[in-house]
Amino acid sequence: MKRQLMVASLWSLVSINAISTVTAAEEPHVLMVLSSYGKQVDGETTQPGFEFDELSKAYQVFSANGIQITLASPAGGQPLADEYNRDKSYNKAFLSDPQAMSALSDTVKLAGLDGQSFDGVFIVGGKGPMFDLHQDSELQRLIREIYEQQGIVGAVCHGPAALVDVKLSNGAYLVDGKRVNGFTNLEETAFGKKWRPQFEFLLEDKLKARGGLFEQDGLMLNQVTIDGRLITGQNPFSTADTAVAMVRAMGIEEVNEPAYKDDRSVKLAELLFRDKAAALAQFQQSPEQYDVQMLAMIGVYQARFAKTQLQLHNAIELMTFAQSKFNHPMIELTIAQAYVRQNDLVEAKSSLQRAQKTYPDNEKIKAMLARL
Template identity: 55%
Template sequence: MYKLILPTFLFAANFTVYAGDAPNVVMVLSSHGKLDANGELVQPGYEFDELSKAYRVFKANGLDITFASPAGGKPVADKFDESKPYNQAFLQDTHAVSALSATYKISTLDADEVDAVFVVGGKGPMFDLHQHQPLQTLLANVYEQKGVVSAVCHGPVAFVDVKLSNGQYLVANKRVNGFTNQEEMAFGKKWRPHFDFLLEDKLKERGAQFTQAGLMLKHVEKDGNLITGQNPFSTADAATEVVRSLGLEPVKLEPNKDDKTMAWVAKIMAEGEQAVEAYLQNKQDYDTMLVAMSGIYQLQFAQNDTAVNRAVTLLELTQKEVNHPMLDINLAQGYIKLNKHQQAKAVVEKVVKSHPDNEQAKALLTQLK
């Protein structure tokens, strides 16, 4: 795709789609986020983890990167952990931080100069990106010019009202994914009631073939030059697929610890005990707390005994290291579902002994007697 090359010194403070010979990618962020006078988030914005994970991939592969948002300027992120390595790396990149503080207005971008668009998720996009006309125009034009359009988590909401020149919705009859209804039920309690619709429902309504993996498990879907990732743990792979679709051989990067952890959780949920040894031999490579929390949520949404068994395995593997009554109570509830009442009773008695004021444990022990 033709690119107007201008002197790079003009862009010392910003990335731009108009400089350099490498393929360029526009990373789209929500402008919905808002802080109150005390710096507390009162309106959700974009997901910083997804920004930094995707940025890591694009930068490593030498892409020109542009940050853009509906309002331009500095968008507000949802709360995030600055200590995570990929976030630290972004925050230490002065060029990236400078560009993020002065994002381009989407309305100023020219689709003729764009090779790829990557829409970052977060709850904010559910409020502003799907109804931002300049973004709809940009996505339609880039797509029809054979550029790559992509998004992760809630980011695919930007596609739901995009129509092509033939009058059809962009996602009609396409394989797509995004944050699922099940994931909304598990993790969207605060902002979900304020959404106009659920992403999965709207994509299906627009004629999309919605595909998905299990709860918070990695899943990337590619249908031609349309790429979507299901949740935050799908970000790096979705970004890598963008690089590949631009005709480049992606640089091999060491997976982020949380992504590696969730990939192993997926193996446990698919294979059960066969995947346990990989965890036991390489515990340092995995996030123990993330394994434990995955066990809790997998148990909550398990549809059959096999899923319950595998969720219980996650909890058993982390019980001693986490040493928290919430995990123990969930483990006991898993045992109850599997009719292992004596094991459940032993776990609950231990909780009651160490936390005598835990009403949930006391009620559960009464149930087991």
């Protein structure tokens, strides 16, 4: 690894300048990789690119912990991000950072890089990696070089697509026999309808086919899997924690962990599933730190794709909690539908009757009540 080689050579010098040079050389250096696949025609996205939220969250984690960052892509230059919310706190921070924006406007070509220069590599997700990064031979080389020199390999969401064909020097796939995760088949079903038909493979299936021991949490919940120096995150809400895990793996003990409202909200939902009283107490202590509308939507999607009674119960608990702070006819209907799936028609009818008082003209609520 670059850091180790420089330290070995520089310690032979005895001047004050040599000591300060070693200190600088010991600062970890992370390569952040973005897809170059994105394309727009007349303002319309015709090919998906990278996920800006994931770039900005991970960049801030690395930057806040004094880690050098190089942004790179297969084609170099400025890659195209998928549509994103510029008002999110992490995106605002990136967009207002001149150094970050300069790096993004002129990313380095992967082909010109040497793995010896980096202590870690982080693959940013988005749908683009499913089209270009998974088959980029230069990226495969860099990942292999960084991993085999004891560096850290991280990826989030669809970023692990870049790992599926990486082979080590012994011919084995990098992910073979290792615990790994990424955007799940269930999440593709729920959220990937636009581009999924064009994918060559589903990420979960391919990681398993390469020998990966695939792990996952519930739909759009936070899951970070750490297997030695391979660190993967399931979806956008796993981004910051994946980057934090990489920072720790690079030997930084006192980690500055930037916290974001959407990530806090996901973790609150997970806590509610485990300990309702603790979740309520945590929310009441600082409600401004959470996005209640987002909590409601997590509950709606959890209910729609629930496969077990426990999952349905958790979804109802989350929606009912969010409903007291943010209400919408869709939430009311989804709660009632979940009760029907639990064979609790009495509670379903009672829920709809309460909803009808709030939304007396809603035809869907009227129709469902009539069926019950």
